[in-house]
Amino acid sequence: MNPRTILSNGKILSDPDSGEIRSHAHTACSDNRLEHVNQPEYESRPGDTVIDCTGCIIMPGLINAHNHCAMSLFRGIADDLPLDAWLNNYIFPVESRFVSPEFVYLGTKLSAAEMVLSGTTTVADAYFFMEQSSRALIDVGMRGVAAQGVLDLPAPDCPEAGKWRQRLQSFLAGHPADDLVRPAVFVHSAYLAGADTFRHVFEVCRKNGLKMFCHVAETVWEIEEIARRYGRSPVQFLDNIGCLNQDFIAVHCVHLTPEDISILTRNEVRAAHCPESNMKLASGASPVNDLLNAGVTTALGTDGPASNNNLDMWEEMRTASFLAKVRSGDPQALNAHDVIKMATTGGARALGLDDEVGKLVPGMKADVIVIDMNQPHLTPTYNYVSNLVYSARGSDVRDVIINGKVVVRDHKLVSADLNRILMEAHAFANEVSEFLERPRDLRPG
Numbered sequence: 001m002n003p004r005t006i007l008s009n010g011k012i013l014s015d016p017d018s019g020e021i022r023s024h025a026h027t028a029c030s031d032n033r034l035e036h037v038n039q040p041e042y043e044s045r046p047g048d049t050v051i052d053c054t055g056c057i058i059m060p061g062l063i064n065a066h067n068h069c070a071m072s073l074f075r076g077i078a079d080d081l082p083l084d085a086w087l088n089n090y091i092f093p094v095e096s097r098f099v100s101p102e103f104v105y106l107g108t109k110l111s112a113a114e115m116v117l118s119g120t121t122t123v124a125d126a127y128f129f130m131e132q133s134s135r136a137l138i139d140v141g142m143r144g145v146a147a148q149g150v151l152d153l154p155a156p157d158c159p160e161a162g163k164w165r166q167r168l169q170s171f172l173a174g175h176p177a178d179d180l181v182r183p184a185v186f187v188h189s190a191y192l193a194g195a196d197t198f199r200h201v202f203e204v205c206r207k208n209g210l211k212m213f214c215h216v217a218e219t220v221w222e223i224e225e226i227a228r229r230y231g232r233s234p235v236q237f238l239d240n241i242g243c244l245n246q247d248f249i250a251v252h253c254v255h256l257t258p259e260d261i262s263i264l265t266r267n268e269v270r271a272a273h274c275p276e277s278n279m280k281l282a283s284g285a286s287p288v289n290d291l292l293n294a295g296v297t298t299a300l301g302t303d304g305p306a307s308n309n310n311l312d313m314w315e316e317m318r319t320a321s322f323l324a325k326v327r328s329g330d331p332q333a334l335n336a337h338d339v340i341k342m343a344t345t346g347g348a349r350a351l352g353l354d355d356e357v358g359k360l361v362p363g364m365k366a367d368v369i370v371i372d373m374n375q376p377h378l379t380p381t382y383n384y385v386s387n388l389v390y391s392a393r394g395s396d397v398r399d400v401i402i403n404g405k406v407v408v409r410d411h412k413l414v415s416a417d418l419n420r421i422l423m424e425a426h427a428f429a430n431e432v433s434e435f436l437e438r439p440r441d442l443r444p445g
């Protein structure tokens with residue numbers, strides 16, 4: 001029999017949908033699954049590891065439904081700019097110079113380290129050279145969906161515009177058959193990809209059972225641009241070309257009309273809400289309450305670390321709730337329970353992983369986090385869910401188990417060499433700084 005990891009004592013939030021916190025006896029993971037959850041007694045076997053969780057909350061790991069992990073290496077490169085200036089003057093030039101397989105591997109590892117240390121156990125990543133993202137997530141021991149970027153312009157891993165079909169094919173053919181990371185496709189947006197591209201990717205995803213991610217209705221500029229090109233909203237455009245279904249994840253959904261929301265509902269599209277990125281780029285505030293009320297499965301994401309600028313899902317939860325209240329003028333909008341569901345079961349449903357993760361149920365994958373509640377900012381406790389969403393921080397996460405393996409123990413990353421990742425990231429940043437200090441016309445690449 002396999003040795004088990006057993007969590008004992010503490011409290012447990014096994015099903016965020018119910019929001020019920022119960023006193024906890026024992027939960028055991030064997031191999032990569034939950035063997036039992038909150039069982040009163042267990043028989044210890046030789047080789048079992050018992051982790052005492054007195055004073056802690058045990059819950060499912062958080063799910064970050066939208067990220068561009070490798071962009072951690074561009075964190076803080078340029079701030080306080082609107083999306084178009086940020087992209088055109090900074091991100092696109094440094095991407096075209098620096099994004100390589102090594103860059104994506106290192107940047108994704110850095111993000112994975114940050115995420116697992118703060119209790120995120122699954123990420124939907126969307127970028128380029130996604131073989132390297134999958135490799136980095138697997139090496140850190142993090143669950144993920146790795147969505148290969150597609151756009152009609154030249155991309156770092158597809159320098160010839162229009163060759164993205166071959167690039168996508170080689171990504172899908174070479175994807176590791178590892179249970180931890182699933183492949184997917186990310187079409188950047190309706191302003192960087194045309195109808196033919198969307199239709200082709202939609203067919204590839206339909207045939208292979210893959211998720212399709214896309215930035216949708218993020219900024220006013222996008223709404224105006226798509227109206228100019230197609231005379232429709234981005235959601236209407238995607239519906240009109242037949243590319244919306246339950247495997248489509250519409251990221252951002254900031255500027256939606258009531259008709260857009262009914263199209264998303266009718267097609268069972270999933271939404272990924274990224275409030276902090278939307279605030280930082282002054283894109284606007286998503287009508288997330290309206291989406292939830294219309295029955296749209298809505299997940300929560302940080303977006304990339306260059307537009308957030310951290311990957312702390314506790315902060316994202318709190319911000320999501322507060323922003324919904326500001327937008328609606330209603331303090332009851334998006335309460336703590338609504339938002340913790342978005343970051344767990346909502347994320348699992350959006351990514352099609354709800355048979356595996358998002359709840360703690362025997363037989364499901366063992367993605368479990370332990371939060372140390374014995375902290376001044378988490379005391380006293382009248383309402384555990386309130387404390388988790390409105391008061392907790394990523395640094396309160398003490399232990400993290402993903403796929404049955406302990407990846408964080410006592411606030412330390414045990415699945416990878418964090419010091420080495422940090423050193424390599426600093427060395428890389430020196431090269432970027434040097435490049436940015438040069439006058440534009442003297443920059444190579």
Ligand SMILES: [Zn+2]
Nearest residue numbers: 068215303304
């Ligand atoms: Zn994004």
